[in-house]
Amino acid sequence: MLTTSLEFAIFLPIVFFLYWFVLKNKLRLQNALILVASYVFYGWWDWRFLILIAISSLVDFLVGIGLNNVSDKPKRNVLLGISLLVNLGMLGFFKYYNFFLDSFVGAFTFLGYNMSPDRLNIILPVGISFYTLQTLSYTIDVYDRKLQGTKDFFAFFAYVSFFPQLVAGPIERATHLLPQFQQRREFDYASAGDGMRQMLWGLFKKIVVADNLAVYTYTISMNYEDHSASSLLMCLVMFSFQFYCDFSGYSDIAIGTGRLFGFRLMKNFDFPLFARSIPELWQKWHISLFTWFRDYIIRRLKGFRKWQVARNILIIFLVTGLWHGAAWTYVTWGLLHALLFMKFIFWRRKKYTTKVAHGKLLPSLKELGLMVRTFMSFTILALFFFIQPFSKCLDYLLSMVDISIFSVPLLPENRALAGIVLLVVTEWLQREKEHGLDISGRQIPKVVRWGVYYGLLFAVFYYGGKPQDFLYFQF
Known part of the structure; x- marks a missing residue:
């Protein structure tokens, strides 16, 4: 169901x-x-x-x-x-x-x-x-x-x-x-109300953003030989948004539903779109899985020397990749993520302990550049989730190495693009909250709040894409 x-x-x-x-x-x-x-x-x-x-x-x-x-x-x-x-x-x-x-x-x-x-x-x-x-x-x-x-x-x-x-x-x-x-x-009315808001945000991410993008990414990936390199790259970018909205949307619905019955489930996504490095991204993406492997596997291996930490990171990502699926593409995905981690282990790169642009409306140019670089690194590696089997995955990657990378790409429908814009703006403004519609500590007029709720409901019912299974059901 x-x-x-x-x-x-x-x-x-x-x-x-x-x-x-x-x-x-x-x-x-x-x-x-x-x-x-x-x-x-x-x-x-x-x-x-x-x-x-x-x-x-x-x-x-x-x-x-x-x-x-x-x-x-x-x-x-x-x-x-x-x-x-x-x-x-x-x-x-x-x-x-x-x-x-x-x-x-x-x-x-x-x-x-x-x-x-x-x-x-x-x-x-x-x-x-x-x-x-x-x-x-x-x-x-x-x-x-x-x-x-x-x-x-x-x-x-x-x-x-x-x-x-x-x-x-x-x-x-x-x-x-x-x-x-x-x-x-x-029964806690305030908690249940917040749960309903989180469910609504999850439904918006899944139905309006992810399901609309699914048609676009499927169409391009099934006939990638017929598209320009720029369209293939755009397809990967859109898949990253689809992947995030599909999975985090499920988590939002799950956590919100739990609140309706008096349960508090752990946070699974902490606005990973705004991560400034791969390590920071993995502190914010699928938190429950990564911390499970950390607590039940890595801490049993122990070791604090650099080579031991590198070994542990390699193990955790290979296991994470294999956990996601029985295919060499997932193993490769895990290995490449582990390699991206290595420079932070051996070259003492900065660790981020606060939210990006903490207390500010906009990020600095440096922060913006770091977020874009991290997102694109994640996007390129997401190819190994997106395309099966391994041979086709490599062919897709090679097809992006072409002069047509400078051409105008084919874009998804306007409703999907509008959904992405609303997603990014909302989550940026809410990045220090629990979820996209968390209103705790904010004095928002009732008419504005209910206008937002009805607007999102309207979008879900009238601008949602063709219903799709959640991507993570295959894992």
Whole structure:
């Protein structure tokens, strides 16, 4: 079930009404309702996906209880190993089986051996990469004694499958989200109102900007041989905006929906369009994933010497690339991002601790240049997300090395361009807030506020593009 669909628009008010008006102050029943709603939401794609998430949840629920009762380290290691084996085993089979099989066959073919093993027609379950990391954070934290294993079945299963962020994040930590399922929740009108505003901003980014750009980027990428180099570059720039608005739009809708039910999900994007360096960008882009790998992988490697930091950065980006998909393009994307990081490790480049142009209306020319350079670096590397397979990706890149790079490019429709302008202006003005429509601390006349809300709703209903699946569903 898409969070931008008519089905979700009917589903959400029903769950909201039952949650607050029928089951108010009944914590266990509220959690049970969220669990049932989440399984309905997830099973809307394919009921068979429910089997996998139920197995993952049950294994980690039992492992958590086992870790509570076992103090012997070898036995604790066995329990953690069971969790890792089941979760990563399912993720590896459904996401990477054919990738590793093809790579294995390709290596032997290169050596002169012909092999023809059978590939499997495997359907990748939506969101498996996300909820796998979410449930693993629980068992690892219980193993590290940062958290007590819970015996509350409904709270834990609802935590793993919480429908607002189930299929594309933010990837929550058990230490942050699970306790919220275990304590009584009161309806907060101000919080819910802010959640609705964040949902509206997310819908605008997804439906008006990303979905309109999808038609343009798809048309050019499918026939890139017939377009000028300038159009190919413009297509990549537009894909970066599409990519950002599609994914951050989902996160805004997820976080806002969570607020409606009394939950606070972690921030997943912090206005990365205005990052001044690649390291700063990765402090602001898909925060929940990058910090997950940092906390659960990198901190276990340790080491503060430059070569150790460089090794850790290389590992985290290769893992991040492979996490995104079973293709060498994603691995290459991760490797190239790691290489861009290296100059900041070995040459002590400036680290940014405040927002760009803090306290100012406009950035300096230097800041503007740094933002453009960072955005274009990200844009060029986004090619490895955009085009598949690897050979076609390289061909696209080479096609941009042409004198036609100086020609006038083909542009997307005006509604998409207008959406980008509104996006950039709004997020620039709001860059020190939580989201694009965060009005906290601002004295804005009611007529202006509601004019903005109705204007965005009008744009969503009348200027939205052809409905598209969220890009991150494929990961």
